[in-house]
Amino acid sequence: MNHSARMLSDSWKVWLSEHGKKLLLYARSRCESMEDAEDIMQESIARLWRYQEERAHVPPDVPLAFATMRHIILDYGRKVGRRHKNNQKIINFTAQDDVWTDPALEDDEDAAALRKELSGLSEKLREVVTLKIWGELTFAEIGKALNISQNTAASRYRYGLEALSQAMKAKKLQRNG
C-alpha cells in the first residue's frame, strides 16, 4: 500500500473508531443478529466508499452513513421478510447477558420495563430515539439521515419519550396498587 492509500486508510479508521460503534449499534437495532449487523455495516462501508469516490474517498458525513445504512437495512428487511422482521427487528436488547449488566440503574425491573416499552414503540419513533440517544446525532442530522425535517425529527423524539414516560408511569401505578 502506498503512502496516500495508507493515509486514506488511516483517516477511515479514525472515522470508524469515532462512529463505527454507533453505526453498528443502529444496524443491530434494525436486524436480527449481530452477525447480520456486521454484514450490513461492511456493505455500508463498501457502498460509502463508492459514494465518496468523487470526493477523493474522504470519510463521509455521519448522517450520510446512517442514511446509506438505512437503505441497506431496508433491503435486508425485504430479504428477510417483512413480517418476520417486524417481530424481530425491534432493538434487540433482549440478549440479556450482553445488554443488561449496567448497575447504574437503581431498579432492574424499571430498566427491563423500559426496554420492553421501547421495543413496543412504533418504528418511526423508535428509530429517532435510537439515533438520538445512541447514535448521538442532532435533530438536524437525524433529519438528514431519515430524509425528514428537523422539526419532524424533534417531534418524533418527544412523542417517543412521552409514550415511554406514560407507559412507565402506568407500570409504576400498577405495581404500587
Place this chain on the structure above:
Amino acid sequence: MDNSLLDIEKSLKKLKMPEASDTALWRLEDLVDELASDGVVAEQSPQTGEHRSGEWFNKLQRQPRLLFYSVAACFLACMGAGFYGFDQAAQRTNAGTEVAKASELRMQADDKLISSVSAPEDVVQINREDSASVNASTMSMEFVRSDTVVEMLAVEEGFSEDRNAFFRVERYSVLDSDIYKDPTSGHTVTLQQTSNEERRAPVTFF
C-alpha cells in the same frame, strides 16, 4: 421538555447497548485497507463468505423497481406467447371442420391479379362478376393474412375454345390442416369442376 421526559431520557441513556466485538471492528479495518489499496472489494459476508452483491445485484438493490419491471415484462411476454399459442392450437384443432377467415382474398392467374375480395366471410361466395375468365395455365389464390391460408374449392365453369379454363370461385373452405403447418409455402390443390370431365389444375396458395 418536562422532568418526566428528561428522566426517561436519562434512563434510556443508562441502558447498556450491545458492544461491537473487536473482531467486527478489525474486519472493518481490513475492509478499509482493502478499499484503500486497490479500491476493489469482494463483497462477501464476513460470516458466511457468501457473495452478496455484484454490479447487477447492486443495481437491483438500489432500484427495486427495476426488478419489478423485469418480472412484469417477463410475465406479460409469457402471457402473450401463451395466448398466441392457444390461438394457434385452437386453429389447428379446428382445421378441417371450420372455415377460416381471411382479411382479403386475391385470385391470380399466371401471377396476374384477376380478382380481389376484401374481408370475405367464412364462406366466400364470389359473384359471377368477380369470376375470372383468363387465359392461364395456373391459378393462384392468396389470402392476404397468411395465417388464414385455406384451401380452395373451385368450380370450373367451362372451357374456352383454346382450352383455357374459366374459373369461378364458388367457395373456399379449410380442407387440409397441413396448410397451417407452413402457411407461407405454396400448395397445390385439386379443383372440382362442374363439367363432367374432371381435371386437375394446379392452384398455388401463397
